[in-house]
Amino acid sequence: MKNRITEVLKKFSDRCDYLEVHIEETEESRVGFTGDRLSDIGRRVDFGGNVRALHRGAWGFASFNSIDRIDEFAGHAVNQARLVGTGRSELAEVEPVVADVALDVKHDPRDVSLADKVAMMRAYNEQVLGFHDEIITSSLLYFDRYRKFWFGNSEGAMVYQERVDIGGRVTPVASRGEGSQSYSASFGGSDDFGVARGLEKDVEKACRVALGKLDAPKVKAGEYTVVVDPRLGGVFIHEAFGHLSEGDNVYEDKNLQDVMVLGRKFGKPFLNVYDTGLDKGYRGYLVYDDEGVPTEKTYLIREGELVGRLHSRETAGKMGERPTGSARLIDYRHPPVPRMRNTVIDNGDATFDEMIADVDLGIYAISASGGQTNGEMFTFTAADAYMIRDGRIAEQVRDVMLSGNVFSTLDSIDAVGDDLACHDGGGGCGKAGQFPLPVTHGSPHVRIRNVVIGGE
Amino acid sequence: MKKIIEKALAKGVERAEVFFFENLRTDVDYEAGKLRSLADTEERGAALRVVKDGKLGFATTTKLDDVGGLVDNAIATAAEGEPVTFEFSSAADVPTPSITDERIETLSVDDMMKDSEQAIARVNDYESRINIGSGTARQRQHLGVATCRGFEGEFERTTYEFYVGGMLLDGTSMLHTGASFSGTTLDVDHGELTARAIEKFDKARKNVDIAPGRMTVVLTPRAVADIFLTLALGVNGLYVDERISPLAGRLGETILDERITIRDDGTRAGGFFSAAFDDEGVPMGETTVFENGVLRSYLTDRRTAAKLDHPLTGNGLKAKRLIQSKELGKVPSPETTSWVMEGGETPYEELLGAVGSGVLVDSIMGIIMANLAAGDFSGNLMYALKIEDGKTVGRVKDTMISGNVYELLRDNVVGLSKEVHRTGVLGGIGSHWYPYIVLKDVSIAAKS
DSSP: OHHHHHHHHHHHGGGSSEEEEEEEEEEEEEEEEETTEEEEEEEEEEEEEEEEEEETTEEEEEEESOGGGHHHHHHHHHHHHHHHOOSOOOOOOOOOOEEEEOOOOSBOGGGSOHHHHHHHHHHHHHHHHTTOTTEEEEEEEEEEEEEEEEEEETTSOEEEEEEEEEEEEEEEEEESSSSEEEOOEEEEESSBGGGGSOOHHHHHHHHHHHHHHHHSOBOOOEEEEEEEOHHHHHHHHIIIIIGGGBGGGTTTOHHHHHHTOTTOBOSOTTOOEEEESOOTTSTTOOSBOTTSOBOOEEEEEETTEEOOOBOOHHHHHHHTOOOOSOEEOSSTTSOOEEOOSEEEEOOOSBOHHHHHHTOSEEEEEEEEEEEEEOSSEEEEEEEEEEEEETTEEEEEEBOOEEEEEHHHHGGGEEEEBSOOEEEOOSOOEEETTEEEEOOEEEEOOEEEEEEEEEOO | OHHHHHHHHHTTOSEEEEEEEEEEEEEEEEETTEEEEEEEEEEEEEEEEEEETTEEEEEEESOTTOHHHHHHHHHHHHHHOOBOOSOOOBSOOOOOOOBOOHHHHTOOHHHHHHHHHHHHHHHHHHOTTSEEEEEEEEEEEEEEEEETTBOEEEEEEEEEEEEEEEEEEETTEEEEEEEEEEESSOOOOHHHHHHHHHHHHHHTSSBOOOOOEEEEEEEOHHHHHHHTHHHHHHTBHHHHHTTOSTTTTOTTSBOSOTTOOEEEETTOTTOTTOOSBOTTSOBOOEEEEEETTEEOOOBOOHHHHHHHTOOOOSOEEOBOTTTOOBOTTSOOEEOOOOEEEOOOSBOHHHHHHTOSEEEEEEEEETGGGSOGGGTEEEEEEEEEEEEETTEEEEEOOSEEEEEEHHHHHHHOEEEEEEEEEEEOSTTSSOOEEEEEEEEEEEEEEEOO
């Protein structure tokens, strides 16, 4: 495959400013249960590639399954870039990497038979369906992917990487006939089939929470002090700040650059946020990104101030900043764009008890069933929540959707805990039509003032 | 396709079904008012379902020169699979007209660029501070289904997508809006869409405060599309079968206001998902889902139709849920096609004029995270305007809406507009035809 890439690069490189070839092969196994039915069992083979050409500031891109016709597609991409390019190509300089990244895993999911994977998920499913009469159905998913990536560019980079991605969830659904409630035990990782094993306690908890929500009242709409747990804190920082720090949201917009100027104060001095590809075992782990740039730990906020962003070579080049190894694609059908890896609020020094002690009326929001942002405003949903009354955790409530504004909410964080934990779910991050990208997030318990919550 | 079936049968499976798809697509994208990239996509792949020893297996591949590998993978999954409870399609007189528009097939990249450039120029004339984006995509698909029972159908489809919009920054306040189109025909008025995008910017230039509470809400057709994701799950045969849907076992009951009639129309001219047959070879057609508020039908694939003893509706699609693009790796499952809702008697302007105070809601952030299957929706108002004395007076931000569709659409409907407009879902692709809907006493939360 490398020879084939080298041939293409040789043949077309002198016709454009920059050329890259990406080829990828994925083997996926999947097991899903819906109620008592094995609703999804499948094997997927996906083999394809893309060629991306940059000429005078514009990109030509072609993705394909017919690898035997790669020259034709490369010619297309180059011609398109030449057709539209009128400006200047600006890619941040990097040392071209030549490397082979072999798989380094604790327990390769390919060493486990499909029968064993089905049996494992069936056991979780039986645990769920047998837990209580009011658990009427379930939704379970397990997947593993073994992926091979070949990447070469006209500057001499040639990187071969193997990656594993594992994920899934066990979701009990409880109902008494009108409207259902659910809660997921989710798992994920990049180097160990073991993350899918031994989840019985998590599954039991998911059943209890889902059942509890049947009795829980809907939260009353209003403005609250909210304490979020590490899982929700991770989703919060991903949505509230991570996306805005992706270079492609800023690099073409001079007005936004003035707003997102490095040094701008976003939070209190005890707020520190980073995004890293270095944490082995997590789904956001990377060795090289999809432009062949070594990954790193990138500080986004230090002591409350904006200090960095996530870049591809192009966004870094255009903004005169440093590439951060954050250019990622979900698969060969798409070009790489700046994305998050493992996004984390770093530890502070508050304890959970201190955080809730002086809250008269607030909400303790646990885990997330998702989040979304438009850059400025963001929203995310707590998978489970409890009222805080007079400094104590009180009754369970449901349908807690929180919203905020990046330019005020981060500064409303008035306590950061000392219990940082990172979590991988079975989902992923979506952006520009590219979903789901494996990402991780982490946070300690965090307290946020004046959060608007929708509800009755 | 036949070859794959033959190979599978030769390897000892009892039944086989192949889905094949090939896709040629061109995307033209503008960012910050400038041509950013031209992209070509060539995609092809096959999905195979087999029944071996009475059990169902499934595999997909984009490596079409390895049919043996595809068959082996499908057989390997069948060994662990579930007993099959339904039949694959049999030979029948399924008409298989192609859904193509010559205007899309002959559309050149220059034409595509011109459409985006004209739209960008008009938005730029309106306000040069808007960071403008635009995109145009044309696509030609070839889809086919074949089964061991003699079904064999293939058809061509063209699709076209267009978008213009952008972000206007004022201090730290970001206003994102735009207008888009997607369909199988080129029946789009770029000028009208651009004008609509500009009007949306214009009406939201000023931010205004709103006091939280229960108030009248006017949903635009786009907001209706987002909120109706709840109903789409409610009538989905899978959710009915699992009893997650509050509509399970309620066919024939009055569920919604009697002014509400909705059809799922898989053959609607120009509809983005319109096709001759679904991804299991079942003819697509028009299904009345709600008629004068009465639940008339669920939407089914072959499995749920068999399980629920319900007619086949031709909704067995390999769609990525909510995003609604074809995904080879998905097993066919009930999915909506184009929804068409009947309008009311009153012109929109008159309905709006009658609202003393309230909010006009066009897009809601985070709606897909709500408990949609239960009919609950909730989210942050991404584009919404405050209404005073029948007129919109400015943009409302940092505000949440929430409610339950089955309650609001039963008890709180004030009116439906006479006008019915085409819209996508979640601001993206898809084609549905909805009126404006006015609801009273909807919960709105904001900083007090």
